Amino acid sequence: MTIHASERASRVQIPADFPHPQRLAGRDLFIAILGEPSPATFARWLAEGKLPKPRKLGSRNRWPETIIAAARDSGIA
Template sequence: MTTATRRAAAIPSDFPNPHRLGGRDLFIALLGNPSVTTFNRMLAAGKIPQPRKLGHLNRWLETEMAAVRDSGVA
């Protein structure tokens, strides 16, 4: 999926909820919509914490996402 065809994830009004997990699209939206390739490079470089695995899904705590966003990683 390219950047042009990817749907922007809606950021919940109560973000960050400490009891909720979010996916890659939400994380990308919080970081200012970098490309998926750039996001994967940041993940591989350790700038983004590794996700929790739920079956085949990758999910992060919303509080972790907010911490990364607030640290200025982009």
């Protein structure tokens, strides 16, 4: 089953206090903050170094919300 961007957007709630300096977020929130690029585009941007590398927590990728906000504000070149 493929989840389209519009369906994913309805699942992800952007916290009212985003970006919180002490909270980590996952890929779905990062994608929502960037304006819903496809997961393939997100993965390509990550591989090309256009997005910061995540912190690994076990098998999960997490980014500080402040880093996500900085990536959003700087834009994807």
